[in-house]
Amino acid sequence: MLDTHYPQITDNKLNDVEISLQEPISKINLRGKSKEFFAKAGKVLSLILPNEANTSSFSENFNAIWLSPDEWMVYFKNDDEKVIFNKLYSEISKVNYGSVTDISDQWICINLKGSKIYDILSTGCSFNFDQFLKTDGLTTQTIVNHIDVILHNKNTYNINLFVRRSFSEHLCLWLNDSAKFV
């Protein structure tokens, strides 16, 4: 097996902010509109894809994040063998119910924990976190320090931040720097 290399992100804990890399985890982009698409996705993932903007749903093994009216990102524990992807691809893409794309390496998942995480984010993000921080499962696609991210509120003061791999080191450097000043 080839060696794997993830972005150089060192876990950090400072001023009640914990920043940690959450890789490897698998991520799949799902797109579709038809009833069949929802049925197949629901069956494979054992969950109903959220249809309300900026929300998420989850089952025992999977988290599904709403990205747009016909687009979701599903993330789950690493699946090297691509079993889930292959199953979704066969049951959705191949039969033209929608599209299934492996984006495991497109996004890097970083977990932020601690009472000051929103203070850090608000130094580089114009999003209003008032409701977001109060409601578990909310998601948003926003910009942090000029970089596109997807945020998923796991629970109180615990969020998963998804950033494109190429930006991830720079963003983490910035997050760690921000943590010094909260």
Added chain:
Amino acid sequence: MSDLRVHKTKYINETKRVSFKYDGKNYFGYEGDTLASALLANGVHLIGRSFKYHRPRGIMSCGSEEPNAICQISDKNDLTEPNVRATELEIYDGLEAFSQNCWPNVKFDIGGINNLISPLIPAGFYYKTFMWPKSFWKKVYEPLIRMSAGLGKSPTEPDPDIYDHKYVHYDVLVIGGGLSGIISAKIAAKSNLKTLLVDDKKTLGGSTIYQSNDSFKIDDQHSSKWLEKEINEISEIENLTVKTRTSIAAYHGYNYLLARENLTDHLSIKDKKDKIRQRLWKIRAKKVIVATGAIERPLVFNNNDRPGILLSNSINKYLDYYGVACGKNIILFTNNDSAYETAISLHKKGIKNLIVDLRKNSQSEIAKQAQNLGIKIYFNHVVTNTFGYRRINSVELMELSDDGNTTIGNKIKLNCDCLGISGGWTPMVHMHTQSGGKLDFKNDDQVFIPKEIDNDQISVGACNGDFDLETIIDKTVNKINIFLEINNQDYKNTKVDCSIEKEKRNIWLLPNKIPLGKTKCFIDFQNDSTAKDIKLALKEGFRSIEHVKRYTTTGMATDQGKLSNMHALGIIADTAGVKMGTLGTTTFRPPFTPLTFGTIVGRNVGKFFEVVRKTSIHDWHVDNKAKFENVGQWKRPWYYPKNGETMHDAVQRESKAARDSAGILDASTLGKIDIQGTDASEFLNRVYTNAWSKLSIGKCRYGLMLNEDGMVYDDGVTTRLAENHYLMTTTTGGAANVLGKLEDYLQTEWPELDVYLTSVTDHYSTASVCGPNSKKIINKIFPELDLSDENFPHMSFKNTKLDNVNCRVMRISFTGELSYEINIESKYGKSLWEKCISAGQEFNITPYGTETMHLLRAEKGFIIVGQDTDGTMTPSDLQMDWIVSKKKYDFIGKRSLYRSDTIREDRKQLVGLLTDDPKEILEEGAQIVSDTNTKPIDMLGHVTSSYFSPNLNKSIALAVVRSGKNMKGKKLIIPMENKNINVTVSDTIFLDKENKRLNA
């Protein structure tokens, strides 16, 4: 400490002495002092010199409106800061401040000669004087103007301080922590609205917090006591955030505001280390309550600018808030009641004072109180002149005529060491107008007040033209209840007893026996504009306030005319015989007070100046000493110098290796879009100029994408992975825009298409191996893969595995060499690269960067969108007519390709250029002409790409030239600074036109 510290106050911590230096001399003040209050306590009034005439100037106010007391802080090259208001800067241990605009020192300033020649340099003298002789401009006038321009010194080294930004969202923002602001914030917060209250001072309370006068009582207590309780109460309210030392810099549309919070400016040098100095707050508020108060106006009379002349209310604040007396023998010159409050305060502290009042009398309670205390009042009198060079020592009074137009009677000369002036109050309407609000003129008080607008914003208190306590409380509560749609009854039974001003008399320019031309009646103290200048501008035909402002520079200094604008308007109105309300005001622009560049930039400096994108192979490039080039936000290897090679040498070596044996390029940055759906082929047909329906599964095709105007927008290779599944590549810089554009088309123009797009740019890393030995290398890496031309021809791909990891190998080429691009999930990108390097070692595989890539593709005449195109090139201009399908019904930009302009024969077209001297390398961007003798020279085009090709052993270039297609073989000239370079127009393909190397 001098005997001017006359009074202990709770705002100054007299147990903590603070040492500081001013103009090299040691002083001390107390914690809580501003530089201004500390200097006044030390008897220092002379602070600087005025901008134009270099007249001695002193502290005039106690806030952001200060025009005179502006200083240079620190003499260190990195920390020095000019134009800091002494009235706003809190002193700290180690503070060093300096006078500005004077040499050799503030007491003796050579520039003071300007004051003597002031009749020769009135407003606009630059425009009239520096016209002739013409030859003087470059060597005399311009250097002279440059030398005298600007106030203070800029730092010459990078600022070591740390700054930050913060985005916040509130239901209600209250600007100003005075009486009306505190009431507003309390009502809002108690109504369960998330509220932010900001004030630029270190303590809340505005001017009421130090008001202890029996004529101003609320609920039978002095107003200050009552307000203190209110402040204590609001500190307990959970959903109210109070930010002191925070000033609103800008109020943009839709209640978006910027505020600067001073975090460490008041701390000692050791305490501020490693802390954020200032933070820029970016505030979104659903509703904004403006409670910014009012600024006291000066009065305009002869020599009204001497050190020791202060605004009357500022004298009061220095006394009652800071405990500092501005003088021991003070005269207060006023046209309203507020100076009486100052007089009574001074009297209480035993400081000798008297009042000169323009009005014929005053029947208000506070005036009676002053009279009862025995304070002498000169009613119906006016100050006509002041005396004293470095500090005022006396004033001259005269009686006013009934109509106020002239002075009568004998001159009265009175000694003093301080003159307090009060010309009434100007509501601070800056925030309201910055947000787009209009103003009304209130004739009674001669003030502009906010015109109510329906945009979730309201002004209350003095900034709304309400000046007495009773009106402020009453109107604020009522307005806030309506504004927030609530019914707060907290202040229903509040009892207010306050003196009400009954008599008003305002004269913008006070009369004098001396002709105006011989007086110095200052209006804009910082820019040295006088009443005479305003009248001169009017005489010279300027009428609009905006024109007068620019001609005289009134209101254009760092104080933005906070003290001067109203008088300028008043004098214009009086002189021109128009109503002041019809004149309007000048434009109030952000920032309200100057912002440091650091605050604006925040932490976007140094390593955070630019966002950086890295490929998964980046660390290998760093380890192998690559030089990087910024391509969009990506850091791409530019070239890999060895043993001290220059860029030219490295590129020559890399390109030779790629042609002779093998090269490898990190191509991960190219945009990649996964396209799925039953209409994917039709979608590509509409997006690209060529046809896609017949592309077989497993095959790749190059495509050119146009804008609606028919101009080339992007290009790349798209691969058919399955029946309804494609992978599109785009240019590195164009990836995000292309995805956005295509998604836009799908959602708005072609919703009927069953197509889904997903970006996978970061998901895959790409290693591109090229050269005659590339097949051998790929064979070593993927021994099970049949690389024969029959099984794996050019423009096709294979799915395979590398150590059980899925890979996609594409046989495509951007160099003209036999090439393979391997796509693999990014986490394996570096391992794949290292495998390629290892496998290629026996073939001297050479990593090459973007510069070599550019050279190799130029040898083959392949274009780079954005380098050889500039948004004005059609496929035909690029001599790529072959890629435009004539059969397709439509594609983006098709219609535009048949416009008369796009089919013109004399458009600029892509050609090759060969220099007569094969060693001469053209400069990219150089202009191309056919004849240098005709004037003006007819420019035919420019060089877009130029290199020295080691493979051809000559210089090659691509260029766009008017009618270039028909110029093959024609001699043209590249005129350079010192010589002309002769070139011949050639084909765009310089190497291997037959594509033999692709299949070698």
